[in-house]
Amino acid sequence: MSGNRAAYLLEPKGRFEVRDAPIEQPGPGEVLVKVHFGALQPADQKVAKYSVLPVEYPSVLGGPVSGIVEALGERVDKIAIGDRIVSGTKLFGSWKAKYGGMQRYAIVDQSSVIEIGDTDFTKALTLASWTPPGALFGPNALNMHYPSIPAKPLPAEEQGKKILIWGGSSAMGSLSISYAKQAGYTVISTSSPHNFDLLKSLGADHIFDHSDSNIVEKIRALFPIHYWFDTISLKPSVTTILKILAPEGEKVTKAYIHLLLPLAAAGNPTLPEGVTAAMHKFQPEAPGNEEWAKYFLSRGGFMEQGIKSGVIKGVSPHLLGGLDKVSDAIEELTKGVSAKKLVIDPWA
Numbered sequence: 001m002s003g004n005r006a007a008y009l010l011e012p013k014g015r016f017e018v019r020d021a022p023i024e025q026p027g028p029g030e031v032l033v034k035v036h037f038g039a040l041q042p043a044d045q046k047v048a049k050y051s052v053l054p055v056e057y058p059s060v061l062g063g064p065v066s067g068i069v070e071a072l073g074e075r076v077d078k079i080a081i082g083d084r085i086v087s088g089t090k091l092f093g094s095w096k097a098k099y100g101g102m103q104r105y106a107i108v109d110q111s112s113v114i115e116i117g118d119t120d121f122t123k124a125l126t127l128a129s130w131t132p133p134g135a136l137f138g139p140n141a142l143n144m145h146y147p148s149i150p151a152k153p154l155p156a157e158e159q160g161k162k163i164l165i166w167g168g169s170s171a172m173g174s175l176s177i178s179y180a181k182q183a184g185y186t187v188i189s190t191s192s193p194h195n196f197d198l199l200k201s202l203g204a205d206h207i208f209d210h211s212d213s214n215i216v217e218k219i220r221a222l223f224p225i226h227y228w229f230d231t232i233s234l235k236p237s238v239t240t241i242l243k244i245l246a247p248e249g250e251k252v253t254k255a256y257i258h259l260l261l262p263l264a265a266a267g268n269p270t271l272p273e274g275v276t277a278a279m280h281k282f283q284p285e286a287p288g289n290e291e292w293a294k295y296f297l298s299r300g301g302f303m304e305q306g307i308k309s310g311v312i313k314g315v316s317p318h319l320l321g322g323l324d325k326v327s328d329a330i331e332e333l334t335k336g337v338s339a340k341k342l343v344i345d346p347w348a
């Protein structure tokens with residue numbers, strides 16, 4: 001085994017440095033992955049720039065990772081050494097550098113590991129998140145009807161129901177569209193016009209420009225809307241959704257809005273009576289999520305089948321280069337990306 005190299009964030013809001021790193025041994029339930037590619041996402045940017053979570057320094061950010069299983073900890077039975085996998089990382093929650101994705105060898109938890117067959121490693125990174133299925137189908141989230149492969153008709157009580165997925169060209173929004181469509185729902189979504197073709201290819205039924213000055217009326221014309229998921233959850237999106245639900249001088253439409261950020265990120269708007277909103281906080285291992293975790297994350301489960309078959313679709317991977325590009329990736333995320341996942345090759 002050749003040595004590990006990692007992009008370390010040296011201190012809170014500090015700079016990155018690429019240097020040698022130990023190859024850690026996986027603990028019980030953990031897996032050592034030889035990382036072929038790793039992604040960076042908005043949460044990494046928030047930690048790098050604003051130190052919003054208590055990671056240990058020097059820290060290694062990043063996730064998910066895709067690569068080959070190199071070693072197994074005790075009690076790992078979901079996968080085998082040599083399997084091609086993708087996995088979310090557990091840095092946010094475990095805080096230690098060995099769990100970050102921006103290195104050649106990373107430790108992940110077997111619960112997050114998905115075997116990907118011959119799926120391209122960079123593409124797999126765009127499909128690995130369990131946040132969208134957690135938000136749509138989690139019992140304490142939107143609790144929609146599960147998708148299946150092949151697709152089956154929705155049960156009678158769900159037939160014809162619509163979901164608004166705000167931010168369909170985001171990494172989370174794009175996946176959410178493909179999951180909701182596979183489950184059989186009608187999807188209304190928003191993006192910039194240059195991403196309309198992507199949203200169409202994901203299966204969205206009604207697509208709107210989020211900057212259209214008539215968007216409130218256009219979306220209201222599609223009422224009733226049964227599920228509301230704002231994958232952006234910032235002031236512009238939350239404010240517009242509230243106008244759709246409660247236009248001035250008109251009766252409020254009762255609804256629950258599922259958010260990916262705290263309401264504070266949208267400036268803590270006053271919610272009209274009858275409208276509630278909450279941030280998605282989902283852990284597959286939390287009590288009550290056992291059935292969900294078995295269905296979506298287990299070996300041969302929906303995520304594995306969906307990734308291998310191409311049913312789960314998302315944004316495109318965008319390869320930036322080696323570990324020395326992690327800092328550039330954080331800057332790009334700060335400016336804002338459009339319909340792409342930023343990918344690093346730790347061996348380049």
Ligand SMILES: NC(=O)c1ccc[n+]([C@@H]2O[C@H](COP(=O)([O-])OP(=O)(O)OC[C@H]3O[C@@H](n4cnc5c(N)ncnc54)[C@H](OP(=O)(O)O)[C@@H]3O)[C@@H](O)[C@H]2O)c1
Nearest residue numbers: 042043131167169170171172191192195210236260338339
């Ligand atoms: N709570 C959780 O468990 C959880 C989990 C994962 C992510 N998150 C959070 O969820 C958010 C989304 O993450 P992500 O990785 O999906 O983001 P992302 O891919 O970086 O989002 C980029 C996209 O946002 C779209 N966008 C920006 N402003 C918009 C608006 N007003 N209306 C509609 N679309 C807009 C852009 O669309 P156009 O280019 O088409 O304009 C762009 O494609 C982040 O804040 C992340 O931290 C939370």
